[in-house]
Amino acid sequence: MSRSWRLALFILGASGIAILFFLALRTVPSSNGLGDRYAQQINSRTFPERNITDAVTAVNFDYRGFDTVGEEFILFVSVLGSLLLLRMAEERKEKLLIDAAEPWRDVGPSDATRLWILSMIAPKVVFGMYIITHGQLTPGGGFQGGIVLASAALILYLGENFAVFRNVLSRALIEALEAAGAGGFLLIGMLSWFWGRPFLTDILPLGKAHELTSGGTIALISMATGLEVSAGFILLLYAFLQENLLPSGEK
Amino acid sequence: MLLIQLTILALVAISGTIVVLARDVASQPTVVSLFGLILALMFLVFQAPDVSLSQIVVGAVGLPLMILLTLAKLRRDAQILERKAQKEKSE
Amino acid sequence: MQLPASHAVLDFSGYAVAVWLFLIGLYGIVSSRHLVHLCLSLTVVQASTYVLLVIIGYRPGLPAPVFTDGVQPGSPAVDPIVQALMLTDIVVEATVVALLLAITVRIHHSAGTADPKEVDMMRG
Numbered sequence: 001m002s003r004s005w006r007l008a009l010f011i012l013g014a015s016g017i018a019i020l021f022f023l024a025l026r027t028v029p030s031s032n033g034l035g036d037r038y039a040q041q042i043n044s045r046t047f048p049e050r051n052i053t054d055a056v057t058a059v060n061f062d063y064r065g066f067d068t069v070g071e072e073f074i075l076f077v078s079v080l081g082s083l084l085l086l087r088m089a090e091e092r093k094e095k096l097l098i099d100a101a102e103p104w105r106d107v108g109p110s111d112a113t114r115l116w117i118l119s120m121i122a123p124k125v126v127f128g129m130y131i132i133t134h135g136q137l138t139p140g141g142g143f144q145g146g147i148v149l150a151s152a153a154l155i156l157y158l159g160e161n162f163a164v165f166r167n168v169l170s171r172a173l174i175e176a177l178e179a180a181g182a183g184g185f186l187l188i189g190m191l192s193w194f195w196g197r198p199f200l201t202d203i204l205p206l207g208k209a210h211e212l213t214s215g216g217t218i219a220l221i222s223m224a225t226g227l228e229v230s231a232g233f234i235l236l237l238y239a240f241l242q243e244n245l246l247p248s249g250e251k
Numbered sequence: 252m253l254l255i256q257l258t259i260l261a262l263v264a265i266s267g268t269i270v271v272l273a274r275d276v277a278s279q280p281t282v283v284s285l286f287g288l289i290l291a292l293m294f295l296v297f298q299a300p301d302v303s304l305s306q307i308v309v310g311a312v313g314l315p316l317m318i319l320l321t322l323a324k325l326r327r328d329a330q331i332l333e334r335k336a337q338k339e340k341s342e
Numbered sequence: 343m344q345l346p347a348s349h350a351v352l353d354f355s356g357y358a359v360a361v362w363l364f365l366i367g368l369y370g371i372v373s374s375r376h377l378v379h380l381c382l383s384l385t386v387v388q389a390s391t392y393v394l395l396v397i398i399g400y401r402p403g404l405p406a407p408v409f410t411d412g413v414q415p416g417s418p419a420v421d422p423i424v425q426a427l428m429l430t431d432i433v434v435e436a437t438v439v440a441l442l443l444a445i446t447v448r449i450h451h452s453a454g455t456a457d458p459k460e461v462d463m464m465r466g
């Protein structure tokens with residue numbers, strides 16, 4: 001189908017959607033009343049039932065923990081898929097041959113950039129761990145903190161080159177950590193089976209409010225998720241960077 | 252407050268349009284990063300700090316990085332294919 | 343509870359922005375000339391769902407559902423369930439876009455071009 005036909009068909013469909021939208025807006029209820037009772041129940045119960053002050057983390061890892069298991073495994077499988085797709089053996093040999101014919105000079109970052117970047121790695125790691133562990137008290141949790149940790153690994157690559165990145169974060173270790181994170185979530189959920197309760201029930205002692213140990217399994221699940229998300233993103237970096245290796249080896 | 256919310260919604264719509272209308276791939280990382288930041292601001296204005304945290308790190312760091320790496324890889328691949336075609340032509 | 347008219351304005355503009363983003367993202371996908379641009383238009387379509395969910399969960403005048411720093415536990419707050427949905431969704435969709443970009447790299451490698459029209463995948 002040629003481009004103009006495709007566009008014409010699209011504009012037809014889009015105007016249909018727009019017209020239906022404006023007709024529907026007359027009778028849609030105000031958003032203030034949608035789902036109000038469920039939200040009020042959760043908001044009033046997170047503190048007394050779980051000693052958690054961040055309702056969103058409680059919903060994510062406790063009240064709707066089963067959905068989070070699914071989402072985490074979507075992440076796991078997508079990372080797996082990207083790694084598989086970007087693993088090309090014969091193309092690399094071809095590229096090495098062609099690159100060896102013409103020397104490729106890798107101009108690394110300047111000293112000022114390196115100083116600034118390398119001094120930011122430690123604060124980023126600490127900040128990432130802070131967000132992961134304080135997920136149940138303030139906005140944060142496994143997902144956000146995991147990506148902050150992964151960004152610390154990323155700026156290690158930006159400040160140095162790929163060889164240093166590969167030596168510091170060996171791929172086998174990161175893969176093991178990701179598996180530990182994903183499996184850890186499931187294992188913590190299965191802990192409750194030993195007490196005769198359903199999957200992912202919060203059975204550990206709830207701790208005091210406003211402390212890191214509040215919420216029982218929520219803290220543990222948050223840490224497992226943070227591990228998995230950060231390891232997953234570092235593996236994605238590996239997948240995309242795999243090919244940019246110099247022919248004569250590491251620098 | 253309502254004015255701020257309406258403004259940020261308009262900004263979201265405008266930057267979304269810019270992401271689609273900017274056809275040149277070399278400008279995509281910047282534009283997507285900007286869109287991500289404005290979305291994160293919108294989440295903040297509508298009282299969703301967790302979501303805003305997520306969106307900032309993903310949309311301003313993770314996504315543009317992957318786009319840049321993809322573009323670098325595409326360019327490398329194009330160079331390789333070109334050199335292979337030249338080699339075949341000279342044989 | 344009688345709502346002020348300003349909330350109706352906010353509702354309408356929120357839904358309008360969501361539909362606008364959806365349609366413009368679809369337009370980007372349909373008329374794109376580079377596969378990377380196609381993946382990023384998909385990001386815009388994803389953003390339309392986030393805008394819709396945020397508008398659904400918002401209650402005017404109430405604080406965020408984090409009960410520290412002066413917000414007493416049990417007091418009314420914004421809907422936390424919708425935020426939980428969005429939160430995991432953002433991270434996971436970024437990974438899915440990474441998968442799509444990986445597919446783009448493969449297509450470019452085997453077809454030599456990144457233009458969706460030129461890619462002739464059904465070659466026998």
